[in-house]
Amino acid sequence: SQQGEEDPQALSIQEGENATMNCSYKTSINNLQWYRQNSGRGLVHLILIRSNEREKHSGRLRVTLDTSKKSSSLLITASRAADTASYFCAKDQTGANNLFFGTGTRLTVIP
Amino acid sequence: NAGVTQTPKFRVLKTGQSMTLLCAQDMNHEYMYWYRQDPGMGLRLIHYSVGEGTTAKGEVPDGYNVSRLKKQNFLLGLESAAPSQTSVYFCASSLYFQGVHLGTEAFFGQGTRLTVV
Numbered sequence: 001s002q003q004g005e006e007d008p009q010a011l012s013i014q015e016g017e018n019a020t021m022n023c024s025y026k027t028s029i030n031n032l033q034w035y036r037q038n039s040g041r042g043l044v045h046l047i048l049i050r051s052n053e054r055e056k057h058s059g060r061l062r063v064t065l066d067t068s069k070k071s072s073s074l075l076i077t078a079s080r081a082a083d084t085a086s087y088f089c090a091k092d093q094t095g096a097n098n099l100f101f102g103t104g105t106r107l108t109v110i111p
Numbered sequence: 112n113a114g115v116t117q118t119p120k121f122r123v124l125k126t127g128q129s130m131t132l133l134c135a136q137d138m139n140h141e142y143m144y145w146y147r148q149d150p151g152m153g154l155r156l157i158h159y160s161v162g163e164g165t166t167a168k169g170e171v172p173d174g175y176n177v178s179r180l181k182k183q184n185f186l187l188g189l190e191s192a193a194p195s196q197t198s199v200y201f202c203a204s205s206l207y208f209q210g211v212h213l214g215t216e217a218f219f220g221q222g223t224r225l226t227v228v
Binding site: 033040042043044045048088090097098099100102103 | 154
C-alpha cells in the first residue's frame with residue numbers, strides 16, 4: 001500500500017523505559033508527521049519533520065527521518081503511564097493534497 | 112476556539128437509510144478531510160477538499176458524497192448505508208499553503224461512531 005507500514009503493531013513497556021516506533025513509506029514526501037490517539041478520541045498532532053530535516057526534538061519526543069531508507073522513527077523517552085495510546089505516522093506526499101496514515105502502533109506503558 | 116467539531120457523535124442506522132455527518136472548523140483552514148478508521152486498517156481517506164466549493168476523492172470514496180459549500184463546513188453523506196460502512200469517522204482540517212509544499216499539522220474532530228445494522 002502507498003501508506004507504508006508502522007512497526008511494531010503493539011508495544012508494551014515499563015514506566016520509565018524508552019519506546020521506539022518506526023514508520024516506513026514508499027513515495028517521496030514533503031514532510032512526515034506523528035500523531036497520538038487516546039482510546040475513543042480524535043488524533044492529536046505531536047511533531048512534524050520536513051523532508052530536509054534529519055532529526056527533531058519536542059520535550060520527551062525525538063523523531064528521526066531517513067529519506068534514503070524512506071523511514072522515520074519516534075522515540076519517547078522516560079515513558080509514563082499517560083503515554084499509553086496509539087501512535088500514527090502520516091505522510092504528506094509530494095504532489096498529493098492530503099495525509100496518508102499508517103495502521104499505527106499501540107503503546108502500553110505499565111505503571 | 113472550538114477547533115474541529117463533528118456532529119453527531121454516535122449514530123445507528125438501518126441498512127438503506129441515509130444520513131449526513133457535519134464537520135465544522137473555526138480556524139479558517141483551507142483543507143478539510145474525511146477519514147474512516149477501522150480496526151487494523153488505520154485511517155483511510157474518504158474525500159477531501161482544498162477549498163470552498165471544491166471536493167476530491169480519496170482512497171475509499173465509494174458509497175459516500177461530500178459538499179463544501181462554506182469554507183468552515185464539510186459534509187459527508189451516506190445515501191444508502193451498508194453494514195460495511197460501520198466505522199468511526201473523523202473529520203480533520205489543515206492550513207496549507209497553495210503552491211508552497213510546506214504542509215502543516217492536521218486538527219481532528221472527536222469522531223463519529225456509526226453503526227449500520
